[in-house]
Amino acid sequence: MKKYILNENIALRSWRLVPYAYYIKHERNARGLKADEFSFLSSCDGVTEHDADGSEKPFIEKFTANGMIRAAKDGETMTEWQKPRTCDNRYFPTMNWMITGRCNYNCLHCFNASDNAPLMSEFSLEEAKKLLDEAEACGINAFTITGGEPMLHKHFFEIIEEIYARGMYVEELNTNGFFINEEALLRFRSIGCDPLIKISFDGVGHHDWLRNRKGAEEDALRAIRLCKEKGFRVKVQTNVHRKNVSSMLETAKLMDGMGVEEMRFIRTTEVPRWNQNAAGATLDLDEYYDRMLEFTGDYIKEEHKMNIDIWQFLTLFPKSRSYRARPVECGKGEYRDSIPVCRGNRGMVAVAANGNVFPCMQMSGYYEARGDVLGNVKTDGLKSLLQSGKYIGEVCMTLGELASRNETCANCKYFRHCAGGCRAIGLTLTGDKCGSDLAKCLYFNKGYYEKTAVLLKEWRNILPMDVT
Numbered sequence: 328m329k330k331y332i333l334n335e336n337i338a339l340r341s342w343r344l345v346p347y348a349y350y351i352k353h354e355r356n357a358r359g360l361k362a363d364e365f366s367f368l369s370s371c372d373g374v375t376e377h378d379a380d381g382s383e384k385p386f387i388e389k390f391t392a393n394g395m396i397r398a399a400k401d402g403e404t405m406t407e408w409q410k411p412r413t414c415d416n417r418y419f420p421t422m423n424w425m426i427t428g429r430c431n432y433n434c435l436h437c438f439n440a441s442d443n444a445p446l447m448s449e450f451s452l453e454e455a456k457k458l459l460d461e462a463e464a465c466g467i468n469a470f471t472i473t474g475g476e477p478m479l480h481k482h483f484f485e486i487i488e489e490i491y492a493r494g495m496y497v498e499e500l501n502t503n504g505f506f507i508n509e510e511a512l513l514r515f516r517s518i519g520c521d522p523l524i525k526i527s528f529d530g531v532g533h534h535d536w537l538r539n540r541k542g543a544e545e546d547a548l549r550a551i552r553l554c555k556e557k558g559f560r561v562k563v564q565t566n567v568h569r570k571n572v573s574s575m576l577e578t579a580k581l582m583d584g585m586g587v588e589e590m591r592f593i594r595t596t597e598v599p600r601w602n603q604n605a606a607g608a609t610l611d612l613d614e615y616y617d618r619m620l621e622f623t624g625d626y627i628k629e630e631h632k633m634n635i636d637i638w639q640f641l642t643l644f645p646k647s648r649s650y651r652a653r654p655v656e657c658g659k660g661e662y663r664d665s666i667p668v669c670r671g672n673r674g675m676v677a678v679a680a681n682g683n684v685f686p687c688m689q690m691s692g693y694y695e696a697r698g699d700v701l702g703n704v705k706t707d708g709l710k711s712l713l714q715s716g717k718y719i720g721e722v723c724m725t726l727g728e729l730a731s732r733n734e735t736c737a738n739c740k741y742f743r744h745c746a747g748g749c750r751a752i753g754l755t756l757t758g759d760k761c762g763s764d765l766a767k768c769l770y771f772n773k774g775y776y777e778k779t780a781v782l783l784k785e786w787r788n789i790l791p792m793d794v795t
Contacts, residue, residue: 332373332399373399408494414466416713428680435604448681461709478506504550530571583633656746664727
């Protein structure tokens with residue numbers, strides 16, 4: 328007889344509809360298990376004895392070989408994080424958490440507010456701890472920390488420490504870079520926090536204008552350089568509009584030269600705040616696709632290492648000379664009516680600084696302006712919101728439900744590939760949560776998939792589309 332124990336990076340979890348699963352430490356998504364596998368692993372607690380030559384032998388051999396268990400030393404037991412935890416709620420592995428709405432910038436396009444007034448709400452330290460306790464009990468694993476400017480929160484590092492104290496981790500930090508300095512990065516290291524640091528940078532010579540702050544460009548570049556110098560991964564997010572689109576190639580070359588892992592372009596869209604501050608600067612949809620296609624052609628003429636993610640259009644992977652057309656969500660035969668309308672929303676709870684929950688942060692301004700409240704973690708508690716109710720109803724909406732509520736999409740030959748498109752864009756452009764994503768309609772009907780395939784004919788298409 329022999330005792331076994333889970334390796335320290337394995338934790339067992341169970342949720343409604345996902346009853347047998349485990350996390351690997353600092354990996355976002357849980358992995359499924361069979362019932363008998365889950366039962367066996369639950370007994371690998373350093374105390375229970377196993378017959379290595381009996382019926383458990385196949386489990387022992389399998390899970391020893393793949394690194395999930397090992398022989399236990401005397402006195403070893405599972406940590407609290409590792410122990411099987413039954414969560415009486417639906418499975419959500421991640422949280423996009425706006426810890427504060429306060430910001431030291433006053434960006435012209437910010438979706439957090441429907442007007443020019445700053446969104447001043449934030450979580451107190453006690454509210455943050457309470458939410459983290461609930462997140463732990465609900466089986467949440469990873470966090471994207473955002474704002475406002477999250478590092479402006481006076482308890483920012485205490486909140487980060489509280490996340491790691493519960494066995495969870497920070498996957499991504501969204502910041503303008505102003506508060507990034509050597510001391511802050513050393514603090515991250517001391518906590519064991521190694522997030523992907525996503526820094527906003529809106530084009531060489533254009534960043535200050537959009538961020539509405541003199542010196543913002545210099546601060547962002549300084550932060551990027553320092554992060555790379557100290558060994559942190561950096562992703563840059565860039566808002567594209569008429570005033571800066573001509574600078575995108577120059578900007579991408581600069582970012583690639585600085586060692587940035589990925590640059591993400593977002594079409595600055597028709598949210599109320601942006602329309603108030605910069606009417607006429609929004610690129611029309613076909614103009615956006617044309618300019619991004621032009622940019623792609625110029626970018627691939629030279630050797631680059633940095634990935635390019637053009638929101639709702641294209642992702643380039645230069646190292647492998649491959650790409651993915653982002654409007655294509657399902658390949659041939661992959662469509663199912665039961666697929667959620669947005670798999671991103673289905674896996675990530677979006678929590679605003681006032682506690683309200685949304686399908687995604689990009690939709691928060693519209694929901695707030697309309698008084699459309701799906702629930703609030705400060706008043707309702709996280710667990711109840713992840714069990715049933717209005718929030719669950721929206722994020723668990725299936726493609727079959729969307730088709731039943733949108734005849735145009737249901738009858739479109741591209742629906743089984745685009746999966747209805749982005750709900751945030753559909754809401755923005757039509758005012759209807761189930762409205763057609765007109766950007767995708769234009770993309771497919773005006774042949775941008777085919778134009779991209781011609782431009783990248785020597786590159787591998789990761790998810791080719793086959794319309795028959």
